[in-house]
Amino acid sequence: MKNFHINHREKDQIDILEIRGELDAHTASKLEDSLKTLIDKKKRNIIVNCNDLEYIASAGLGVFMAYIEDVRGLGGDIKLTNMNEKVYNVFDLLGFPTLYDILDDEIEAIKQFQHPDKQDSPS
Amino acid sequence: MTSKNKHTLVVNASTSHLADVRDFVAERSREYGFDEETISDIRLAVDEACTNIIKHAYQYDEEKRVEIQVGLKDNALWVCLTDTGDTFDPNSYSKPDLYKQMKNRKRGGVGVFLIRELMDEVEYSRDNESNTIKMVKYRTE
Numbered sequence: 001m002k003n004f005h006i007n008h009r010e011k012d013q014i015d016i017l018e019i020r021g022e023l024d025a026h027t028a029s030k031l032e033d034s035l036k037t038l039i040d041k042k043k044r045n046i047i048v049n050c051n052d053l054e055y056i057a058s059a060g061l062g063v064f065m066a067y068i069e070d071v072r073g074l075g076g077d078i079k080l081t082n083m084n085e086k087v088y089n090v091f092d093l094l095g096f097p098t099l100y101d102i103l104d105d106e107i108e109a110i111k112q113f114q115h116p117d118k119q120d121s122p123s
Numbered sequence: 124m125t126s127k128n129k130h131t132l133v134v135n136a137s138t139s140h141l142a143d144v145r146d147f148v149a150e151r152s153r154e155y156g157f158d159e160e161t162i163s164d165i166r167l168a169v170d171e172a173c174t175n176i177i178k179h180a181y182q183y184d185e186e187k188r189v190e191i192q193v194g195l196k197d198n199a200l201w202v203c204l205t206d207t208g209d210t211f212d213p214n215s216y217s218k219p220d221l222y223k224q225m226k227n228r229k230r231g232g233v234g235v236f237l238i239r240e241l242m243d244e245v246e247y248s249r250d251n252e253s254n255t256i257k258m259v260k261y262r263t264e
Binding site: 055 | 163240
């Protein structure tokens with residue numbers, strides 16, 4: 001698969017998917033498989049680190065749209081972190097930031113999973 | 124007024140060619156002197172249009188072909204994607220409700236919205252057996 005890779009690691013019972021390259025209708029199935037595998041194992045605290053994500057099309061956004069409710073249904077969340085401005089703008093165009101937790105970095109996301117009560121309330 | 128520097132790429136209707144289509148359009152836009160931010164918009168809009176053709180017009184039939192033409196006219200870039208599959212009716216389209224889609228675990232339907240947001244003009248037409256989506260992006264400087 002051209003130019004899209006996923007690395008999975010675990011930290012403090014949180015599953016972190018580092019996604020790299022270009023996420024489009026061709027590569028989205030790879031992300032979908034990774035998320036499905038985690039959900040099937042009832043993993044519910046998931047971070048998708050987008051630090052090396054260079055491009056996203058709506059097929060990539062669609063994967064998040066299709067699975068976020070399942071994860072939230074398990075009492076967890078999918079938090080997105082480390083997006084570059086170009087990628088963030090695509091999420092923003094569709095109104096994702098009001099419905100999904102998009103954070104500056106992974107540490108912030110880990111903190112929120114560990115201490116959800118300490119989350120800043122939206123102003 | 125005539126179009127100058129027109130370029131054409133023809134690919135099979137497979138998502139494996141999306142990266143080539145994006146690169147082709149980005150390269151031409153760069154040659155025409157567009158800035159990187161605008162090129163990003165054009166790349167995404169063309170990707171979405173091509174994906175819709177593969178998915179909806181051809182239902183993933185990889186034997187079918189998509190023609191992509193790019194040109195410059197009156198200081199604006201135009202891109203045409205042509206297919207011979209099922210016709211898309213732009214009137215059937217409505218703005219996606221992200222919250223509802225998320226709740227219903229539904230994806231898709233946002234490509235057309237993105238294309239309209241990213242490009243300055245979007246026009247769908249049908250001629251004989253072929254469908255064309257024409258998108259235009261103005262130069263901003």
